[in-house]
Amino acid sequence: MNEVEIELLKIIEKNANLEVEKIAKLMNKEVDEIRELIQRLEKEKAILGYSTLIDWAKVMQFEEVTAMVDVKVTPARGVGFDKVAERIYRFPEVKAVYLMSGAYDLSVSVQGSTMMEIGNFISEKLSALDSVLSTTTHFILKKYKHDGIILQDDDDDDKRIVVSP
Amino acid sequence: MSPTSYIAKQVADLKPSGIRRFFDLAAQMEDVISLGVGEPDFVTPWNFIEHSFHSLEQGYTSYTENAGMIELRQEISQFLKQNYHVTYNPEDQVIVTVGASQAIDLALRAIVNPGDEVIVVEPSFVAYTPTVTLAGGTPVTIQTRAEDDFKLQPEQLEEAITPNTKAIILCNPNNPTGTYLNKKELEPLAAVIEKHDLLVLSDEIYAKLTYDDDYTSFAALKSMQERTILISGFSKAFAMTGWRLGYAAGPAEIIAAMVKIHQYTMMCAPTMAQHAALEALKNGRQSVQDMMESYKQRRNFIVSSLNEIGLSCPNPGGAFYTFPSIQATGLTSGEFAEQLLEEEQVAVVPGDVFGENGEGYIRCSYATSLHQLDEAMERMERFVRKKM
Numbered sequence: 001m002n003e004v005e006i007e008l009l010k011i012i013e014k015n016a017n018l019e020v021e022k023i024a025k026l027m028n029k030e031v032d033e034i035r036e037l038i039q040r041l042e043k044e045k046a047i048l049g050y051s052t053l054i055d056w057a058k059v060m061q062f063e064e065v066t067a068m069v070d071v072k073v074t075p076a077r078g079v080g081f082d083k084v085a086e087r088i089y090r091f092p093e094v095k096a097v098y099l100m101s102g103a104y105d106l107s108v109s110v111q112g113s114t115m116m117e118i119g120n121f122i123s124e125k126l127s128a129l130d131s132v133l134s135t136t137t138h139f140i141l142k143k144y145k146h147d148g149i150i151l152q153d154d155d156d157d158d159k160r161i162v163v164s165p
Numbered sequence: 166m167s168p169t170s171y172i173a174k175q176v177a178d179l180k181p182s183g184i185r186r187f188f189d190l191a192a193q194m195e196d197v198i199s200l201g202v203g204e205p206d207f208v209t210p211w212n213f214i215e216h217s218f219h220s221l222e223q224g225y226t227s228y229t230e231n232a233g234m235i236e237l238r239q240e241i242s243q244f245l246k247q248n249y250h251v252t253y254n255p256e257d258q259v260i261v262t263v264g265a266s267q268a269i270d271l272a273l274r275a276i277v278n279p280g281d282e283v284i285v286v287e288p289s290f291v292a293y294t295p296t297v298t299l300a301g302g303t304p305v306t307i308q309t310r311a312e313d314d315f316k317l318q319p320e321q322l323e324e325a326i327t328p329n330t331k332a333i334i335l336c337n338p339n340n341p342t343g344t345y346l347n348k349k350e351l352e353p354l355a356a357v358i359e360k361h362d363l364l365v366l367s368d369e370i371y372a373k374l375t376y377d378d379d380y381t382s383f384a385a386l387k388s389m390q391e392r393t394i395l396i397s398g399f400s401k402a403f404a405m406t407g408w409r410l411g412y413a414a415g416p417a418e419i420i421a422a423m424v425k426i427h428q429y430t431m432m433c434a435p436t437m438a439q440h441a442a443l444e445a446l447k448n449g450r451q452s453v454q455d456m457m458e459s460y461k462q463r464r465n466f467i468v469s470s471l472n473e474i475g476l477s478c479p480n481p482g483g484a485f486y487t488f489p490s491i492q493a494t495g496l497t498s499g500e501f502a503e504q505l506l507e508e509e510q511v512a513v514v515p516g517d518v519f520g521e522n523g524e525g526y527i528r529c530s531y532a533t534s535l536h537q538l539d540e541a542m543e544r545m546e547r548f549v550r551k552k553m
């Protein structure tokens with residue numbers, strides 16, 4: 001990756017919604033050059049997708065529950081943890097899976113609209129997998145910061161006086 | 166006697182800052198997008214703030230040495246050495262001040278006798294000429310030219326010097342134009358300065374915000390260190406305007422004179438701010454770099470937008486200001502700024518506030534979120550189309 005590519009990635013990581021024309025202006029480059037670069041980076045899978053961070057707590061009708069589940073597993077011969085991890089991350093309820101060092105093997109983040117729904121998923125699907133030995137479920141009560149972004153941040157309101165030297 | 170008649174003549178005669186007047190106008194309006202601010206839009210990086218809290222918890226709530234905490238002066242020396250290759254003894258060649266503002270005031274009061282002339286290069290930061298006057302000196306202004314990108318030319322300097330000239334204030338990169346002089350452009354100025362044996366107040370507060378070139382401190386030029394008072398601070402590159410912390414570095418005799426005034430008038434800079442600054446210098450590099458990159462992108466954005474709108478604007482090398490020409494609209498700077506504020510709720514600063522050669526220009530700061538900048542450019546385009 002060269003400097004231009006890294007700068008571009010940093011810009012769209014912060015705001016994937018920015019028009020190509022604006023990105024080009026920010027970087028002092030031609031629009032076509034930036035468009036091509038983005039297409040190439042998408043093809044190379046350096047850019048994997050464009051997502052939006054939504055504070056669902058602000059959306060009144062939408063109840064969302066997230067649980068972090070510590071999972072102990074028996075690794076499968078030949079493929080270690082990867083096969084078990086795959087069986088877990090394929091479930092649409094699962095938002096993230098990490099292999100961990102320490103007291104358990106996989107950290108699994110599960111999302112649902114009620115605690116009951118998550119409970120059912122864990123007892124009926126996750127725990128039922130052959131290689132899963134045990135699960136410990138922690139429900140998230142409140143999100144303060146997610147993916148480097150502080151939720152309910154008030155840093156955005158400009159506290160400066162309107163004109164200054 | 167009326168209270169006014171008690172006011173000292175020097176003060177009574179000072180013109181109120183044009184910025185102040187414009188602030189009053191803008192402050193009355195709602196939903197203003199401001200490109201009128203001379204300070205970062207970033208909040209001070211958290212680790213600096215946290216360090217300041219910690220210093221308070223540890224009980225550092227008293228005065229420090231007059232010249233500032235020795236650890237901080239050491240870090241400042243180290244910083245100047247690493248970044249600009251100039252060596253200062255932290256014991257007696259560095260003073261920590263209440264903003265670069267106080268450093269300028271102290272430097273002028275330390276060197277100016279009545280009748281001494283001090284050269285100010287316009288368009289200039291609004292505080293220079295008044296502080297020269299308040300120190301009892303006579304400000305002599307040089308009007309840099311738009312066709313030189315507002316870069317001071319050695320002939321202009323030569324011409325302004327009289328037998329009474331004692332010092333010159335240089336601001337690099339410049340507020341309000343964003344003009345930045347590189348080593349090649351500074352050297353011929355240094356030659357004139359040496360020939361006439363002048364002192365230099367080099368305000369380098371925007372030095373860490375230069376975008377395309379390696380920065381050369383004026384003090385780092387050949388035989389300039391002994392005649393330069395290097396002035397800087399934490400307000401701009403470290404996003405610490407409200408902490409009121411700056412510094413000066415220079416010849417020990419001059420710094421000693423500045424410390425003398427400082428100890429009777431200010432005692433010392435705020436202790437908690439000095440602790441924050443310590444952390445800023447020790448562990449602030451990445452934050453400064455990140456902010457700098459973001460300013461650079463926004464500079465690219467605003468410069469190309471202004472040119473598209475038809476407000477011709479060179480690409481400024483530093484600080485966070487652009488100084489586009491508004492002459493194509495046929496309005497004066499003041500009219501442009503006032504009407505833009507009234508009709509489109511965008512605040513900019515009229516260029517004549519910074520000197521008479523600023524007429525025909527406006528200062529637009531791009532220390533504002535991209536979102537706001539973008540909206541401001543749209544509004545400005547609408548405005549300019551109406552006027553042209």
Ligand SMILES: Cc1ncc(COP(=O)(O)O)c(C=O)c1O
Binds near residue numbers: 368
């Ligand atoms: C060129 C220049 N020097 C000095 C200052 C004052 O800085 P401080 O906040 O450190 O007093 C400013 C602030 O706008 C400035 O633009």
